Amino acid sequence: MTEITLIRHGQANSGARNEEDYDRLSPLGRQQAEWLGAHLRATGGFERLISGTLRRQEETAAALNLDGRPHHRDARLNELDYFGLSHAIQARHGIPFPDSPDAFAAHVPQVLDLWRNGDAGEGHESYDAFRNRVLGAVEDAAGDGAGAVLVTSTGVIATLCALALGLEAVMKARMFLRVMNTSVHRFDYSDGTLHLSQFGAIPHLDHPDRHAARTHF
Template sequence: MTRIYLVRHGQASFGTGHYDRLSPLGERQALLLGQHLRRMGFRADTWLSGSLDRQRSTLAAMLQGLEGGSPAEAHEGFNEYDHEAILGAYLPRVMADRGLTQETLAPLLGDNRQFQGLFTQVMQHWVDGTPHERPAFETWHAFQARVQAGLERLARSGHERIVAVSSGGPISLAVQVALGLSLEKTLALNWSIYNASVTELRVRRDGLALAGFNNVTHLELAGEPGLLTYR
């Protein structure tokens, strides 16, 4: 039976000029995961990631902690959606709906809870395919198809154990496929996935089955404050 272990990347550099880069905490989270897998005697047939910097760096830190394993070629099928393009296209509409100005928007962007509310509205516009005036970028349906194709590729690979470092969006879609979740629940699930968490899927004749979700035992056992993060 093929088992696919989807790892969310470690904490990225949210709020900086280069989000697609692990923070020092993100590097620590990924290293701890690799060390935990080494203590467990975990082995995989192949190790891969999306092609984003934060995903590749997470895999590199994991393998450093594991002290073994060779990364496979990066697979763009497991990349996250382009949140910057989506925000650029739909945030002005959400601001208009809420009666926000640039001055009143700034404090909201610095507050995780407030930003989450804004981003949820932005994402709904993307999912709905609301027209926008920005250059074209990947649609929700194209994103779904890309992730699905990536999962199918792994399922047909013939490997028994596969580790793929990805992001919250693709992992949420994978769980949606396995459990038949509604779109609303899938979007909500995205916000609950911890950095450097592990989600396990099993490939069966009738499709994917969820065997484990959002596992952060490696971070909890470390006993270090602040290791559990969502962004």
């Protein structure tokens, strides 16, 4: 059995309406990652760092500052194309892009459901292809041995949790919305099966003076 740790990137540019503008850490996002890095260095047990190739993921990995441990990049850890899917679904189904946190919370289940059912139009990575690539990234990381920290994004984490727990699509959408920035998730991989052992830990933000730094967007 091999333990794999997944971390969501720090807070990005949450007011953006396209991927290019969104894909960078906010000052708070960088601080979140630095605090988490200090916690990880104090607790140990990590031999290597793997991130996706998105800017916010790489910036988070760099801000963790894990004492010179090797940093590998794997594009299979990149997020689903939420902005692209959203704009395609708006054009196809008339569902507007959200303009508030409450609207976003209602938007996510609609987008994920239409995407999973193949109703998001052409030209996008399919749900099955996304699921297979993220599971493949975890399988390969586990195959290289214990002690891997993977920096990724909400959709990847929620998908892996849903696979490990056998959740229906509606529950996956709810989980998508509960993954905090720089939260820590642990999985055990054994005999080709993924098991969730920890969801959404934020020990680096449990200090009373850091509670305001807990963010989802």
